[in-house]
Amino acid sequence: MKNSRGAALLLVIWLLLLLAGLVVVFAFSARIESMQGSALRTRLAGQLAAEAGIEIAALRLSEADPTRRWFPDGRPNSFQYQGFQVDVRVLDESGKVADAALLADLMLALGVEELRARQLAGAIQDWRDSDDLLAIGGGAEDPDYAAAGLDYGAKDQPFNTVSELQQVLGMDADVYARLVPHVTVFTAAPRPLRDFAQLPVLQALGMSPADAALWIEARSAWQPGLPMPVSPEGGALAAAGSGTYSVASRAVRPDGLAVEVTTTVRIGAAAGFGQLYAPLAWRVGEPD
Template sequence: MKWRQRRGVALLIVLWGCTLLAIMLGGFAALARTEGLQARYQFAQVRAHYAAEAGLARAVAGLQSPDIDARWIADGRIYPFDFDDAKVAISIVDEDGKVDLNAASNDVLVGLFKAAGANDDAARHVAAAIQDWRRPGDAASPNGAKKAQYEAAGLGYGPRNAPFATVEEARMVLGMTPALWAKVEPVLTIWSGRERPNTEHAQPLALAAIPGLGDNGAQAILAQRNQSRGSLASGGNGVTHTIRVEAILDDGTRSSLTSTIRLRGIRSGNQPYAVLRWREGDAE
């Protein structure tokens, strides 16, 4: 009887052992499958990323083509590009067609914020606050903001009292709301040094910021641009550009990057461009 009991216990132990082994093997199989999927995803992401970087290199080559008729135009139009099995879309915007945070006049800044949807009062206050941010001294201009106004608003910082160091710094300016920032950020720069955008390359919102141009003038400029899609604008390209590249693989894997570069020309032993700003993905 005891022999049968011991035999039953041994059989039970064997069954539990087999069950435990089956669970462990199932876990290992699931883990291996998960790691395989992760590896495939990461590999696809790397391929898409390098396809996007190839698009950036193609854009630089297009901007500096020895054949002026084949040279790419930096006015925001889309250039398609095939790289391996990726579809790459490239757009280039000349920085001189944007509103310079450090150089734009009050009229241009007010025009920009009004065109972006701010009312007259809000547009004047944000424009003045931007000028106070970049201007040395502690005295606020009319409608503007210096440290006292930031403290009164409950903010633990004040203006730089010096030129903007980055475009993103403008998010901190008193009165700059997230909604307003989202609209104006694509047409802001710190690299043009111009009081107003160059109409040859400016996007619609930047054109709308130019005093006296009006909707009719902006539409006429855009229409003329569309008629000359195959050739360089009369003013040519500048040297500082923001290039946005999006690469999509056949399986839908996507990678994007946005880079502001300054061209250095094509000379032996010289890096053809310097990177001023780099952002991967769509997040701010």
Template structure:
């Protein structure tokens, strides 16, 4: 009599059951990986979509700041008009908090009508040693003059070649302020410090101190960083059109500076509009505009320079 046990018909042997169990585990593991990958992709796409939505919302809020600045600058009442001396103006736009700063370009140093001494002072006030500051100011003059004669301490084609550069001065006016980075002796670190003080649109050899940014005030003979800060606070203490302005800071008088009261301003303005959302997303729009007329887009101003998307 055979005493070996027989499995019921239809029931797999033990090794077969083990293989089936492992196969089920493998399938479950693969499904888990696929599900996890899908969840990760979905989360990534959601984050990207949210970031795109936030930056777009902040961008249009910043553009609203620019449009509001134009509206406020066009007001006929000087007591109501916004002032182009860099003071901040804040307002809410939807969920965004917007801060706008306007600088009349008449208060900046014009690279195409250069005042060498003021440029030298500007570079020295931003950390360049006096000799290099003087040489850089002279190189700017050589960049825009039409001849190939080297100014004292300046730079023409021979100096650029000696520095290993494949180009020389344009011998023509600057097309943009950014072009200053190509001038021999300039570097990005210094450029980023002096850019707010520079323009190519005023046509004036001497900036209007009523609207001058703090970098230009620092470049005045006999001035100092502390005195410049006092002048900025003094300017913000009154509104153009006030019957009488408080006396200007004593340090300005001692330095021989006479700071006029801001009046109607010019036609060219640099506008920096920063919009920030509650979740921290932000966009900064930095533009230079010229007021007057109606352009093809129906706007009462012309855009001369435009830079945006700088999250900070």
């Protein structure tokens, strides 16, 4: 009888321990899910704040009065929104390089060694053109890709996205990261507009570093509400952009949480009926 009671007591104790363990596991899981839910809500709030920056940029770029528009030369435009510091940079796509003929000079301006810059520019040209001839100064056609162990060759067609540059033979992550902010597939202009171009692009266009810096300084002195800026050559800079812009909007909370939305948008009549803008590319993530 005593043995039975002892066995029953042990069984009850084990059941209580099992139940206590289940409660602990359930409480821990609930805590983890609560933390995950809170993190997701916070991140979503940051994303929405960054997307608010895109909307504000579209409104400001659509202003009829040119002195009230944001000037699309990559300068920061900042404001507070729902507890986030939002920084928005807008760059007109017409200020970027689209023509392969300028790519070698652009890479030189970005600090790429000359021989490598010429070879990569040739490989990019061969990726785009339809012939099987190597570009002058070095390039890459199908046999070169095969020799490198790649199961694809030169595309022999224009680039659809800037990210395709990563597939070009000889391109590495470092050079690609330097090029991305300054090249575009959204314009076919043979030369970038100096009115909006960044320092490396201005140098690729043949300006000395000092002259390029003067252009940047002249633009940077302008603020909304003032007459349109004047170039160092004395002419007024463009009062309106091309209508196609890359926009980077970063939302940062006081605790350091940051979310960035980067997009390329088309604004105006080309956006389509009833739309303020049409997105051509869209990416959400943490800032690099």
